[in-house]
Amino acid sequence: MNIAFIKRIIFTSIGRKTVMALTGLMLGAFMLFHLAENLLLFKGEVAYNNWVDLLLSNPALPLIELGLLAVFLAHIAAGVWVRIEDWLNAPRGYESRKWQGGRTIGSATMLYTAVLILAYLIYHMLTFRFVDHSIGFYQMVTSAFRDRTFVAIYVGGAAALVLHLSHGMQSAFQTLGVNDPKYTPFIKLGSWLVALAMIGFALISVYFLLNMDACPADAIYQVTIQ
Amino acid sequence: MSDKKNGFSVTVRVWRQDGTGEPGRMKAYKVSDVSPDMSFLEMLDLLNEDLIKKGEKPVTVESDCREGICGCCGLVVNGDVHGPDEHSTVCQLHMRRFRDGDVITVEPWRVKSFPVLKDLVVDRSALERIMAAGGYISVNTGAAPDANAAPVNKDDAEEAMDAAACIGCGACVTACPNGAAMLFTGAKISQFALLPQGSPERQRRVLSMLEAMDREGFGNCSNEYECEAVCPKDVKVANIARMNREFLLANFFGKAEPQSAGSRD
Amino acid sequence: MNLDAKIPAGPIEKKWDNHKFNLKLVNPNNRRKYEILVVGSGLAGASAAASLGELGYNVKVFTLHDSPRRAHSIAAQGGINAAKNYPNDGDSVWRLFHDTVKGGDYRAREANVYRLAQISNQIIDHCVALGVPFAREYGGLLSNRSFGGAQLSRTFYARGQTGQQLLLGAYSAMMRQVAAGTVSVMNRREMVDLVLKNGKARGIIARNLITGELESYAGHAVLLCTGGYANVFYLSTNAATCNVSAAWAAYKRGAGFANPCFTQIHPTCIPRSGEHQSKLTLMSESLRNDGRIWVPKAKGDKRPAGQIPEAERDYFLERRYPAFGNLVPRDIASRAAKAMIDEGRGVGPTGLSVYLDFRDSIKRKGADKIKAEYGNLFDMYYQITDENGYATPMRIYPAPHYTMGGLWVDYDLMTTIPGLFALGEANFSDHGANRLGASALMQGLADGFFIAPATVGGYLGSTKFEPASGSDPEFAETAGQVQARINRILSIKGKKTPTELHRQLGNVMWNDCGMARNESTLKKALKKVPEIREEFWSEVTVPGSDKDFNQTLEKAMKVADFLEFAELFLKDALERKESCGGHFREESCTAEGEAKRDDANFSHAAVWAYSGEGKEPALHKEPLAFEHIKMAERSYK
DSSP states (O other), X not given: OOOHHHHHHHHSHHHHHXXXXXXXXXXXXXXXXXXXXXXXXXXXXXXXXXXXXXXXXXXXXXXHHXXXXXXXXXHHHHHHHHHHHHHHHXXXXXXXXXXOSOOOHHHHXXXXXXXXXXXXXXXXXXXXXXXXXXXXXXXXXXXXXXXXXXXXXXXXXXXXXXXXXXXXXXXHHHHTTOOOTTTHHHHHXXXXXXXXXXXXXXXXXXXXXXXXXXXXXXXXXXXXXX | OHHHHHOEEEEEEEEEESSTTSOEEEEEEEEEEEOTTSBHHHHHHHHHHHHHHTTOOOOOOOOXXXXXXXXXXXXXXXXXXXXXXXXXXXXXXXXXXXXXXXXXXXXXXXXXXXXXEETTEEOOHHHHHHHHTTOSOOOOTTOOOOTTSSOOOHHXXXXXXXXXXXXXXXXXXXXXXXXXXXXXXXXXXHHHHHSGGGGGGHHHHHHHHHHHHHHTTOOOOOSOOHHHHHOTTOOOTHHHHHHHHHHHHHHHHOOOOOOOTTOOO | OOOOOOOOSSOTTTHHHHHHHHSOOOOHHHHTTOEEEEEOOSHHHHHHHHHHHHHTOEEEEEOSSSSGGGSGGGGOOSOEEOOOOTTOSSOOHHHHHHHHHHHTTTOSOHHHHHHHHHHHHHHHHHHHHTXXXXXXXXXXXXXXXXXXXXXXXEEEOSTTOHHHHHHHHHHHHHHHHHHHTXXXXXXXXXXXXXXXXXXXXXEEEEEETTTOOEEEEEOSEEEEOOOOOGGGGSSSSSOTTOOSHHHHHHHHTTOOEEOTTOEEEEEEEOOOOSTTOOOOOBOOGGGGGTOEEEEESSTTOOSOGGGSOGGGEEOHXXXXXXXXXXXXXXXXXXXXXXXXXXXXXXXXXXXOOEEEEOHHHHHHHOHHHHHHHHHHHHHHHHHHHOOOTTTSOEEEEEEEEEEOOEEOOOTTSBOSSTTEEEOGGGBOSSSTTSOOTTOHHHHHHIIIIIIHHHHHHHHHHTOOOOOOOTTSHHHHHHHHHHHHHHHHHHHHOOSBOHHHHHHHHHHHHHHHHSSSBOHHHHHHHHHHHHHHHHHHHXXXXXXXXXXXXXXXXXXXXXXXXXXXXXXXXXXXXXXOOSOBTTBOBTXXXXXXXXXXXXXXXXXXXXXXXXXXXXXXXXXXXXXXOOSSSOOOOOOOO
């Protein structure tokens, strides 16, 4: 059995980047899906909880979650590997060194936004995934969104995501070999739109923080943020 | 001489290092009687002539054609790869870019895969080894059909020429935040992939050259395009995308295996 | 000195084929037992190494650069000629042969030139197969353009970077052999001497430019592909490291040096801006296809070009040579420009330039079209001069560019030393007294890809070799002589830098033996050059040690050789009392001031033999017979 082609995906510079790009695109797609889910919050408690019930009733959900986790871990693993190599190869010792015009804030901060997103994700899991869901999902989420500290962290996470995706999305296309004067401007535009869409998460949280759904005070459940 | 009339002075801070692995340091020199019509390298010539006369070791710096095509020269001037002019080699930089009293830092390519040999000269032979791994079309002398036997789409030929314009100076590696040689390697792979003559062995070529590139310890591509921004010949990162594409196609849909390294026939 | 060119018998069309048939072959299994040393990695060197490697010989290639791809062939812009006749404008092998002999002013060897024209077509085939991205038409076939001195389109090109693309093609073919294990590239090594054993070239001494060690390499044949010596003028379009040293070492070991005075001065170079100038930059003469060359009619007219009305402009090439106009061959265009400047009609701050004006073609074709064709040249001109060539005329001045002279070789490209071959610009064979545009690339690749692989094999197959290795006493002795010379240079510790002395030499050569020469200037120069040489050996200073990466020492060694070689150059120029091609003797011209050949007395290659230090070199002559082309006055009127 010839496994050279699998080894090349793991052990070559382009191979690893391919893994990053593919998993990155999947995660980006997931984020869009997740944003769409969250938009249901605007529709109200019933609509949102119905959707969550539908999700939870899917027997394949644990498998999908594991798949998502695998994609995420692969993205991180490839990223860490690439970063270590890049760090080892980074130019050093210059007395003066300027960037030459290719870098963007997004591309220069990929590592930092990645760490922030990971930290946020862990926090997100601890606050929403591994908690008692008995009060209902809508209540749980919207209550959190009415907490200033939580929203600040949440908005911070979304901002990191915007930056990360502003480089990551279009970069993934380049890595997968899609670069053509005809399509690339659209890819760049599309990538920016996806990145900017992540602002949507922040907007939702701010919507509830400012109590724009006009929820009476006694109906708000107090969450304890762990 | 009219030079003196317009002459001005600058201070150059130059990297001095006796040999590979030796410690180095920046050293400042004053250069007077600089003419705005001088090239940057001619200004360094002036400094060196002065040092030689004083019996000091001149600054070792590599340059040859001084018309931007041989790829010998390469310096980081005031933090800019190949100097402040866009898409140009440092030999084409002229002193009219500078003013009296300027302090100019001059440093070598500082890339892990290009060890400093002396002062401002580095060893770029890693790029040679990438070329030897597959940067060619395997055709023996005398075996070629008539030059017009295979028509080549003009647009493809032009694009191949865009990629082939690479002068192998290493600026792309130097500008890369990760010290990657993707633009250099991608350009060569692109040139041949775009031409029908290069197609038969395109799969083996990309796998072999990629393997050699990784073996030399060049970094990964983070798609930041610093390489494209400094390339004296304006070679585009689309060539890196094409290399990636070639790799994926070869890896998943091709039969080729890379040629074994250093195989002796 | 035996100057038998060994031209094969038979009709000229069959000579090369017959000769290839008659050459001894080396059994494929035996080829790997032969070691071939190729010095230089430009078009000739890289292509020879590639072809010889493909045949299975063991090849070592020496380059003083970090990479073989840096050789100065890379800077050739315009193109490469071939007799393909794709444009259907009447070209043929015969016509290319004819044009080259005529262009060379009847001072080249017919049989060699015919072979060059024959092989030209194979070169294009092979280069396309190697992936050279030549310009193409929309139909996908190769595009041609016309080039200085030719009335048809036979020049293949890759934008303004044809030399680069061809060199990269030859280099890639060579790198394939590096991978195959037949070729090894010895980079950053400069040949400093040739080693002879029993009268045969059996190796070289090379200086490792990083460690400074002298290294001995033994082989069965040595191929010098070391380019030309135009840097004897200090300022030329050549790269800084171009030199005569390897050829000069061969000359001093017994190789004949032919026609050293034949130098090509290229008309379209960017004029120099001051004393600091380290090199001159050439702009492709394809510019002359659309640019018109002129000077003001009045002497000392200091008005900006735009203010000089049409009636007061002298388009002197169009006036003097109505048939060819701005497209006359290089030597004629250069001399005409010099004549205008000598009359005091030169332009620019120094008065040492003429205008190359695109105004009319921009009007006719549009600026976009001109930009598309020559944009990179306009950019280059702007970067160097800070002047916009679209808005004001460019200023140009001739500069030394190529040397037709070189080591004498026979039909097999072998010098007078058995086993020592010279290829490309390093030999003298094909361009006579003047080279046509786009023919240098053709010759380098013909010699390397096609001729040397056959003739070197013939030599190896027909020669009995005694064992030789780098540890033989001959190598130690030669290395010792080189070391003594290096020690002497280092011990002087004078006050002048090698570059200063080189500049001094260049001034003498350019002023007294440049575009025009006469007996009195040459005799003057022959007095001055030995003086500079003496100054070198008493006043030069080279800091640092020889066992180090020492660029000043490298430069000093090259200048020392140029200072010896220049004298031979001048002697040859003095000896050749006629004008021919790039060699213009003011005493020998027609009433209109055009060059006048003296076929009765000078229809020969002048071959100089070394007779020892301080002794007069001996002049030998290889008579040139023109059986196929009628000698005529070279007229472009």
